[in-house]
Amino acid sequence: MMHLPKDYLDDLLVRMTHHSCAIENNTITLSETVSILLYQMIPGKVSVREFYELENHRIAFNYIIESINQELTISLIHDVHSLLMDRLDHEKGHFKSHENVIVGATFPTASPKETPLLMEQWLLNLNNRIQKAKSSDDIILSICSSHIAFERIHPYKDGNGRTGRLIMMHLLLKNRVVPLVILKDQKHKYFQFLDKQDTEGFTVYATENINKDRQRYNAFLNSLSKE
Template sequence: MKIYLSNDYFSDLLVRMAHHSTAIEGNTLTQGETKSILIDNYIPRAMNMRELNEVLNYKSYVNQMIDDLKHDVSINNEFIKSIHAILCNNAIDGVAGRFKTIPNLVIGADFTPTPPYLVPSALEDWRANLQYQIELAKNTDEIIESILRQHIQFEHIHPFSDGNGRVGRALIVYSCLQAHILPIVIPVNDKQRYINCLNTENMAEFMAFAKELQANELIRLQALANNNEHDLYIEVDL
C-alpha cells in the first residue's frame, strides 16, 4: 500500500539525519540541540561554529532533497557534488562540492580509495551499476541490498577529501525514497555495527541491520502521519 509522507515526518527525518550523520563523524551536539536549531530556530548554548554549520546544512539539504524527489532527479556526478556542496558548506574549508585532488586513505582499511583522476569515471560506473541493479530488482529486499552494496562501493571510491560518509548516507536516504521505499537512517548509537558492516562487507548482516532500521522508521512514519502531505509516498507491506 502507499503511505504519503507528511511535513511532520520530513521535519523528524531532517533532525535525525542531521544529528546522527554528523554525530557519526564526531559532532557533539545532542539530538535535542539539533532539533532546537533546525525546528525551533533557536541556538540553545554557545557552540562550535563548525558543528553548528554541519547541522544547519541539513535544512538546506532536506529541502533540496524533497524538491529533487518531486522531480525524480537522477543521481549523477554533478548531483553527488551538489550534495557535498550543501552538506559541507562552511564546515569543510575550501573543498565543498569538489572531488579530491590528492590521494586519500581510510584509516585501517584493507583497500586503497580510487585515485583522484579516476573518480569521475568510477562514480559514473557506480551510478550505472546502482541503476541497473534497482531496475532488475524483483522485490524491495533486492532494492535495499543494491543500495547497501553500492554504499560500500561509494565509500571505497571515497571521492572527496572529507565528508564522504555523510554524502554516502544521504545517498542511501535519497535512493530509498526515490525507489518509494522506507529510508534507512543510520543511528549514531549503532555506529560500530554500521562500521563493521562497511569493514567486513557482510551483506547479510547489513541487510538485517537495515531491515531493523526500516521497521523502526515505519513506526515513526505512521505516528507522524497527518493530512498535510507532500506529493511523495512509499510502498510498504502491512
C-alpha cells in the same frame, strides 16, 4: 512518490542530521539539534563548525526532498556534497584532488585519478540493479551494496559519509521505501560493514531499521488522518 507529512519530515530531518553528523564526531546533542533545526535557537556552547555541519545538513536534506523525482546523477551527488560542505571545505562539490584515508580502515580508498571513472561505473551499476529489482528487498540490497562501494571509493576530500547516507535516503524515497537512519550508537557496527564489505550483514541491519522506521512513518500518517 510517498506522502511525506511535514511532522514526519521534521522528525526525519532531526534524526538524520543528528545521527549522521554524530557519526562524524559532531558533539551537538539531539535536543540541541531540535532547537537549532526546528526553532532556530543556537545554544551558546555550540562551535561554529559544528553548527555549520548541522545547518548544511538541513539544507542538503531539503534539497534531497525537493529532488526525489529526479534521477540520481553525478551532478546531483556533487550538489549534495557542495551543500553539506559549504563554509567547511574549499573543494566542496568536486571529487578529491589528493589521496585520502579512512581512519582505522583496513582498505585503501580510490586514487584521485581513478575516482571519476569509478564513480561513473558505480552509478551505472546502481541504476542497472535498481531497474532490475523486483521487490523492496531487492531495492534495499542494491542500495546497501552501492553505499558500501561509494564509501570505499571515498570520492571526496571530506564529507563522504554524510553525502553517502543522504544519497541512500534519496534512493530509498525515490523507490517508495522509508529511509534508513543509522544511529550514532551503532557506528562501530556500521563501520564494520564498510570495512568488511559485508553487504549481506548491512542489508539485514538496514532492513530491520527500515521496518522500525516504517512503523514510525505509519504513526505519523495515522495521526494526520485523525486531525
